[in-house]
Amino acid sequence: MTLERLREIVYEGLWNNNQALVALLGLCPMLAVTNNAINGLGLGIATLVVLVVSNVLVSLIRAHVPREVRIPIFIGIIATAVTIIDMVMDAYMHTLHGILGIFIPLIVTNCVILGRAEAFASRNPVLESAVDGLAMGIGFLIVLVVLGGMRELLAQGTLLDQAELLFGPTAKAWTLHLTDNPHGVLLAALPPGAFLGLGILVAIKQWIELRREERLHAQPQAENMPSHEPEKA
């Protein structure tokens, strides 16, 4: 795998083809559990691990899978990975596991994972598939944490509340109380807040893209044109 290919895969996963902001996949867990940053982080990590494991396994067996039955086979692999994660979280992060509840087993049906298995891992070598799983998973995780943080801040005025559930008792002090104002915007913690928050994040991404494109088109004569013209000719 060349460095260029590596950069391309990472860029696709984190930004250009971000599964949460561009593909809009995995909306159900994303909207349901992101009422604070730690919940988002917990589900994000679980999804990330499942994604890497399933991508590697699917890529390993890609030559031996008959096309007609590939989907059940992928789902079998994903379900196995999810079951392992589910049991590990139940054992070591019992409270967080309880909070995330049904959304851990439901990672099986998360379209991000099946989508990457089908679109990438089943057509690419193992190492690239692993990197793809990692990049896509981190891209998804970042959105979960940012969305959770936004909603937590608006609804409770805190950040990283209940960090001890994920990082142990020492993390209890990590919680930031940014305001003592009791008037949180309750709506942010409710389902409409999740939709509004995600909409705002998608809009911000689009806005950044548009700005970048405008800047590229604004100065073609100054920089781009002279260097490109000889190549064309």
Added chain:
Amino acid sequence: MSNNGNLWPPAGAPFTHADASVGKVMMQVQIASILPLLVHIYYFGWGIAVQWMLAMMTGLVVEYAMLHLRGRPVKPFLLDGSAVITVTGLTFCIPPESPWWLIVVGVSFALIFGKHLYGGLGYNPFNPAMLGYAFLLVSFPAEMTQWTLPSAVSGHTLSIMDSMIKIFTGHLPQGLIDQVTGATPLDHVKTGLHNGGTVHDVLSHSQTIWNGIAGHGWIQVNIAFMLGGLYLLWTRTIRWQYPVGFLGTLALLAWIFHTIDPAHYAPPLFHLLSGGTMLAAFFIITDPVTAAATPKGRLIYAMGIGVLVYVIRTWGGYPDGIAFAVLLMNIFVPLIDQYTQPRVKGYSK
């Protein structure tokens, strides 16, 4: 085909022309809401006037900022008065003595998320004022349900300074006990019935609060809204199907249930004259952008709101259900319009 091949010769004069513009319609609505505003001030004090000023300033700033950000010409859109109507509608819905940030947040949400993000006036599927109200009610339930009591009930009259101090600092001026706000009549009835009382018990609990029919002050404000609404009907600013469909359905349902079990269901007049019934009937559900547009559709739309308001008031979790009823029926407007298209002259259906 004798008319030189002109298939549709123009009809002769005189033509009647509706001469309506967004600005004119909005101005009529604003005129019609002056009477309710005065009645409201008379019974509930100056709080609403302070809130209205706050709301107007917020509205202007938000409109200017959003139009500027969207790259739209500011002046024509700012002067068409549509934001003023949203602002006025929302102001009537929030408690007069609520903290200043409540109306500021509500107006900003209504205009930004209810109107501009959908593409501005004419493209918003949901009534912006009701969206702002629903947002406030769900987000800040405590602040939204403490209504100023009419001075005849609380025994206190707040001066305009008192109201401003309460709105901006949250504290009552020295010498006033904290008894100037309380639950609304609709809230009272809901809690009373929930605690096992009968409608008769609750309504006759205190003659000063209840007037025997609905809440003191609330009746007068509702009648003022009705008079304002009749003015709008007379100037043909709104169509008759909205108030008739909505009020008729609400009264009919209330009458049916009250006849079956008078102890547990409030009489029709109570429903017609309390809460935001008349405000909704003539000023809210008549919004030309978000309401159904065909004649039959208007009736269906208004009747749907009537049913939902009664259901939410009687069996729902919130004391008044107008905002949620309007928003729910807004969702059905495209469907209603689709299936109630009138027959075009000259074509079979």
